[in-house]
Amino acid sequence: MDYQDAGVNIEAGRSFVDKIRRSVESTYNPQVLGGLGGFGGYFELPTGYENPVLVSGTDGVGTKLKIAHALNRHHTIGIDLVAMCVNDILTSGAKPLFFLDYLATGKLNPQQLSDVVTGIVEGCHLSGCALLGGETAEMPGFYGVGEYDVAGFCVGVVEKSKLLDGSQINTGDVAIGLRSSGVHSNGFSLVRKIVEVNGFNWGDRFDSLGDQTLGEMLLTPTQIYVKPILEALNSGIEIKGMAHITGGGLPENLPRCLGENKSIQINPETWPILPIFQWIANMGNVKTSAMFDTFNMGIGFVIIVPKSESNNIIKWFQSQEIDAYEIGEVIEGNQEIIGL
Incomplete structure (x- = not known):
């Protein structure tokens, strides 16, 4: 042999x-x-x-x-x-x-x-x-x-x-969320369970998801934020902290960039929820809190910046064809996300 x-x-x-x-x-x-x-x-x-x-x-x-x-x-x-x-x-x-x-x-x-x-x-x-x-x-x-x-x-x-380690972040700084391209690469065990329980197929189409099949939309690749973020840093934009929103969503990942005695008050109504997340919530009867604990909910990356620069920074990312939203503010606290 x-x-x-x-x-x-x-x-x-x-x-x-x-x-x-x-x-x-x-x-x-x-x-x-x-x-x-x-x-x-x-x-x-x-x-x-x-x-x-x-x-x-x-x-x-x-x-x-x-x-x-x-x-x-x-x-x-x-x-x-x-x-x-x-x-x-x-x-x-x-x-x-x-x-x-x-x-x-x-x-x-x-x-x-x-x-x-x-x-x-x-x-x-x-x-x-x-x-x-x-x-x-x-x-x-x-x-x-x-x-x-x-x-x-x-x-x-x-x-x-x-090196960003959380110590640069101050109370009053704001969180700017950068749009995700979709589900990215987290939460698919739940997605697959919802598809299985409902008897759906990956080739099925749904009006709320547009022209793509369910499988095509879910295979949309994770957004890579490297070049626009590095270009922003090199252009002099002050970024005090950053978080990649992966498994655990905003509640788990955003506190990882904070220093001691800091939390972030989030307003979830400041950005549009992508259709795929609305579909998942409806088809799986998933609670809003569970959705935020599992998925990025349309925000794939967050940067912490001075409040006085927020509008200009949002416009700068929009000029790079990246939708950006002011989603929250740094407050005193115990490294938590408030409002979700």
């Missing part, structure tokens, strides 16, 4: 790497040393930092993968994977430098996983980081035929004096 008799096709693995090589190398910049295929990826720290701090993050996409498997649409998953990682480290003010991925599957399908990597490459271009390397594991008997799982890891850099 050999490895292929056990279900692992070494030649297919080599073919897959060759298939993605050019796409991966399109993300390289002068800091990348060496090429694809080594035991490790090499990245030279950029110059211009007096006291650089490296910031790292890792994440996955969750059960959103089940919808991609069902519809055999895999490109957007790669964008989700990058977004979940780079948006996280962005909250500290860090510029993403490089990204690595881990793909595991029951039987390697080069075209399927190439589609995933194509999305990862697009996510890296959108966030300005290099796809430095990755790992593909063929694990027969562990994953079902046609199924795979993905995880990502990224590293960024920020000047130590500019």
